[in-house]
Each structure stands twice: as structure tokens, then as C-alpha cells.
Amino acid sequence: MAVTSGCPRGRQRGSAVPFAVACLGLLLAVGAGLGVVGALVAGHRSAQAAADLAALAGAGASSRGEDGCAAAAATALRNGAALVACELHGDGVRVLVRVEGPGWRGWHGDLRAEARAGPVP
Structure with missing residues (x-):
């Protein structure tokens, strides 16, 4: 005597395909999101490096009696950034x-x- 499950075999054929397609779509969306987050982190690291170098260049120029903000702007531009604001405080630059x-x-x-460089207040 044959044992049957009560559910005809024909109704279950191919039921894994939509589930697999949905899982692949979800995996693709998560991967794209993680890629964007990684690009944001890398971009922020680049911005922070440019800010640090611009502040150091501005403080060095200011201590020599030159225009610290002009030096900071030039250094930021060479590092792929644009100077948005620059404040001089004695020999320090923000x-x-x-x-x-x-x-x-x-x-x-x-x-x-944002970065600051110069003597400790």
C-alpha cells in the first residue's frame, strides 16, 4: 500500500523558485546598501584627511606671518576638498x-x- 501526503505533487512543483528569487533580490539590495555605506565612510575619511592637512598648512603659514586661510584653501583643493570656512586664532587655524x-x-x-591646528590654548 502506497503512502500519500494528502497534497498532490503537482501543486508543489517550482515553489522554491519564487523564494530563491526573493532571497537573491534581498541579498542584492543589502549588498548595494553596504556598498553605499562603505563609500560614505571612505569619503568621510578623505574629507577628514583633507581637513587635517589644510589646518596644518594654515597654522604653519600663519606662524610664518603668511595668510593661513589661503594656504589652507590651497591644501584642501590639492586633496580634493573645498574649503567652506576658515577661522584664524593667533597662530591656530580652524x-x-x-x-x-x-x-x-x-x-x-x-x-x-572640521579640524583645528596650532598651539594648545
């Missing part, structure tokens, strides 16, 4: 730089970083 961030699905944002 800068804010902006780099173009990654875009995703029509969203595009700029990344900013």
Missing part, C-alpha cells in the same frame, strides 16, 4: 572642508569635516 559624497538612487550628499 577649518571646515567639503568633499563630494557618493550618490545613490538620486540622492547625493556632500561630506564635511
Whole structure:
């Protein structure tokens, strides 16, 4: 005597395919999201490096009697950033730089970083 499950075998054929396609779609979306997050982190690191170098260049120029903000702007530009703000405080300099961030699905944002260099107050 044959044992049957009560469910005709024909109704279950191919039921794993939609599930597999949905799982692959979800995996693709998560991978794309992680890629954007990775690009944001890398972009922010680049912005922070440009800000640090611009602040050091500005403080060095200011201590020599030169225009610290001009030196900071030139250094930021050489490092792929734009100087947004620059404040001189004696021999110290505080800068804010902006780099173009990654875009995703029509969203595009700029990344900013701030740094200070000079003698300890």
C-alpha cells in the first residue's frame, strides 16, 4: 500500500523558485546598501584627511606671518576638498572642508569635516 501526503505533487512543483528569487533580490539590495555605506565612510575619511592637512598648512603659514586661510584653501583643493570656512586664532587655524559624497538612487550628499591646528590654548 502506497503512502500519500494528502497534497498532490503537482501543486508543489517550482515553489522554491519564487523564494530563491526573493532571497537573491534581498541579498542584492543589502549588498548595494553596504556598498553605499562603505563609500560614505571612505569619503568621510578623505574629507577628514583633507581637513587635517589644510589646518596644518594654515597654522604653519600663519606662524610664518603668511595668510593661513589661503594656504589652507590651497591644501584642501590639492586633496580634493573645498574649503567652506576658515577661522584664524593667533597662530591656530580652524577649518571646515567639503568633499563630494557618493550618490545613490538620486540622492547625493556632500561630506564635511572640521579640524583645528596650532598651539594648545
